[in-house]
Amino acid sequence: MTENAVPLVTLNNGVEIPQLGFGVFKVDPDKTNRIVRDALDVGYRHLDTAKIYHNEEGVGHAVHESGIARDELFITTKLWNDDQTNAPEAFQKSLARLRQDYVDLYLIHWPTPERDTYIEAWRALEGILESGKAKAIGVSNFTVDHLDRLISETGIVPAVNQVELHVDFQQAELRSYAAEKGIAIEAWGPLGQGKINESEELASIAAAHGKSVPQTILRWHLDVGNIVIPKSNNKERMAENFDILDFSLSASEIATIATLDQGEQGRNGSNPLEVN
Structure with missing residues (x-):
C-alpha cells in the first residue's frame, strides 16, 4: 500500500473494499453527476448509492465520464423494500441505471420485519452473487x-451490514456480533448526519493531531475497523473528509471516544424495527 492510500478491508468472501468511501444519500439527482465527479477528483474510489436515492443514473454517468478504469472503482447499490419479492428484476434495473455490467456490493436496504420478505430477498441475492453480477452481497x-435469523435459515453470512453508526451511537453489541461472525460493519451517517459531537474530549483529541473534529471522528471509524461513507456536496469538505489517512488515534484516545456513546438515545435515523 502506498503512503496515505485508502486502507482495504477484506470481506468474508475475499473481496476487498476501500474502507473510506463516498455516499450519495440525499444528493439531488440533478447534481449527482457533478458531485460524484468532484469526489472522484478528490480521490474517492468507493461509491455508495441506492435505488431509493433516485441518483443511480447520476452515479453511472459520472463514472462513465470519469475515464477511471472500472476495476479501480468499488460501486455499491441497494435493493429497496418494495422490491424484496422481485430482487432479480430490480437488480437488473439498477445495473441499467448505473450503466454497469456488475456491482461490487449489493445490499438489502432494510429488513422490513412486518413484510417478512428479507429471507426471500436474500436467497435471490445469493443467485445474483453466483451469477457474478455482484461481487459481494450484504x-x-x-x-x-435479523442477522441471526438470516444466517440460521440460509447458512450464508452477509459480507457487510451497513448501519447508522457514529460516536453518539456506537452499536457496540452489533459490532461485536459482526466481528464474531465475520461481517464487515459499514457506517452510514458517520458524522451523526450533521449533528457533530461537540464534546471537549473530541475537541482535545482533534487539536492534538492538528485535525478537525469531523476528521477525528472519521479517523476513529477507520481505527476501530468500520467502513465509512461520508457525504458532502462541497468539494472542499470532500477533500477534508478524505484527508484522514496521515494519522491514527491511540488506544487511550479510542477508549475516551468509547465513553461518548449514548446508546439508543444517540440514534438519529429510523429504527430498523419500524421501517417497512
Missing part, C-alpha cells in the same frame, strides 16, 4: 436478531 440496517 444487508443494511439489520439488527443482531
Whole structure:
C-alpha cells in the first residue's frame, strides 16, 4: 500500500473494499453527476448509492465520464423494500441505471420485519452473487436478531451490514456480533448526519493531531475497523473528509471516544424495527 492510500478491508468472501468511501444519500439527482465527479477528483474510489436515492443514473454517468478504469472503482447499490419479492428484476434495473455490467456490493436496504420478505430477498441475492453480477452481497440496517435469523435459515453470512453508526451511537453489541461472525460493519451517517459531537474530549483529541473534529471522528471509524461513507456536496469538505489517512488515534484516545456513546438515545435515523 502506498503512503496515505485508502486502507482495504477484506470481506468474508475475499473481496476487498476501500474502507473510506463516498455516499450519495440525499444528493439531488440533478447534481449527482457533478458531485460524484468532484469526489472522484478528490480521490474517492468507493461509491455508495441506492435505488431509493433516485441518483443511480447520476452515479453511472459520472463514472462513465470519469475515464477511471472500472476495476479501480468499488460501486455499491441497494435493493429497496418494495422490491424484496422481485430482487432479480430490480437488480437488473439498477445495473441499467448505473450503466454497469456488475456491482461490487449489493445490499438489502432494510429488513422490513412486518413484510417478512428479507429471507426471500436474500436467497435471490445469493443467485445474483453466483451469477457474478455482484461481487459481494450484504444487508443494511439489520439488527443482531435479523442477522441471526438470516444466517440460521440460509447458512450464508452477509459480507457487510451497513448501519447508522457514529460516536453518539456506537452499536457496540452489533459490532461485536459482526466481528464474531465475520461481517464487515459499514457506517452510514458517520458524522451523526450533521449533528457533530461537540464534546471537549473530541475537541482535545482533534487539536492534538492538528485535525478537525469531523476528521477525528472519521479517523476513529477507520481505527476501530468500520467502513465509512461520508457525504458532502462541497468539494472542499470532500477533500477534508478524505484527508484522514496521515494519522491514527491511540488506544487511550479510542477508549475516551468509547465513553461518548449514548446508546439508543444517540440514534438519529429510523429504527430498523419500524421501517417497512
